[in-house]
Each structure stands twice: as structure tokens, then as C-alpha cells.
Amino acid sequence: AAATSVTLTVNGEPKTLDVAPWETLLDLLRERLRLTGAKKGCDQGQCGACTVLVDGRRVNSCLQLAVMRDGCEITTIEGLGGPDELHPMQAAFVKHDAFQCGYCTPGQICSAVGMIREGHAETSDEIRELMSGNLCRCGAYTNILDAVEEVLA
Numbered sequence: 001a002a003a004t005s006v007t008l009t010v011n012g013e014p015k016t017l018d019v020a021p022w023e024t025l026l027d028l029l030r031e032r033l034r035l036t037g038a039k040k041g042c043d044q045g046q047c048g049a050c051t052v053l054v055d056g057r058r059v060n061s062c063l064q065l066a067v068m069r070d071g072c073e074i075t076t077i078e079g080l081g082g083p084d085e086l087h088p089m090q091a092a093f094v095k096h097d098a099f100q101c102g103y104c105t106p107g108q109i110c111s112a113v114g115m116i117r118e119g120h121a122e123t124s125d126e127i128r129e130l131m132s133g134n135l136c137r138c139g140a141y142t143n144i145l146d147a148v149e150e151v152l153a
């Protein structure tokens, strides 16, 4: 099938690309735009390593076809903070040592930012539940929870 022209605003910059019908948002970000912060863990919606914000809402970018997101605003981990400063969630992850290998971290942070915007996280149990789509094989969950709770407080 023919490629389709898609325009996305990625981290504040408009990008127009021809995309194949089967191309995922994750592949577009990583392979075409060289934004490799979002990670390909499972490529099937199970790990959350590919989480980015689409129009402010967290999504697993491996499950999104790029053509479906024409006109959308995408924020990746690269665009979350300012040019010279960390986003408060990034700073909290550093402070609380909320990672070991770091592979899941961009997804964890984007997911946590999206979760707070959704406005349903108040207790530790709610945070755990709402962050349960983001897996960490190193088991840094306790420190991740501490970091998220600090930002929420």
C-alpha cells in the first residue's frame, strides 16, 4: 500500500513524514526521528517501555499506527524537561535512584507524568495500580513509587 503523508508536532517541532500504513509511532520516533528515549521492550503493549504522551495522554507507542496520529502533539522523554533543566519527575527519579539498568525509565517517567495529569492518583495503592502498565525487570518499584509520591505531594 502507498505511503501517507503525516504531520506531527514532536516535542514542539512540526514534522512531516511519509509513513507506511503499518509503521508504528514507536518506530517512527526511534528509526525516523532518532528519538531513541522511548524503548522497544515487548513491541506488543505489555511492558510500557515505549510510553510517550500523545496530546498529553500516555500511550504505548508500539500499539499506535503513525497514520492514526496525524495532527497530534507528541511528547517524548527528550522533550519533557526544558533545554537545560530536568522535568520535576526526572529530577525525582534521579534523587530517589528510581532505576537500575534504566531501560524502562523513559516510559516510567512519561507514564507517571501522564498519570498525574489524569488526576486519579492519590494513595500509594492507586499509584501502584495506575503505574502497573510499566514493568521494571530490575525491581526498582519501591524507589519509583517514592519518586512519584514526591512529585504528587
Ligand code: FES
Pocket: 039, 040, 041, 042, 043, 044, 045, 046, 047, 048, 049, 050, 051, 060, 061, 062, 063
Ligand atoms: Fe510497547 Fe512494550 S514496547 S508496551
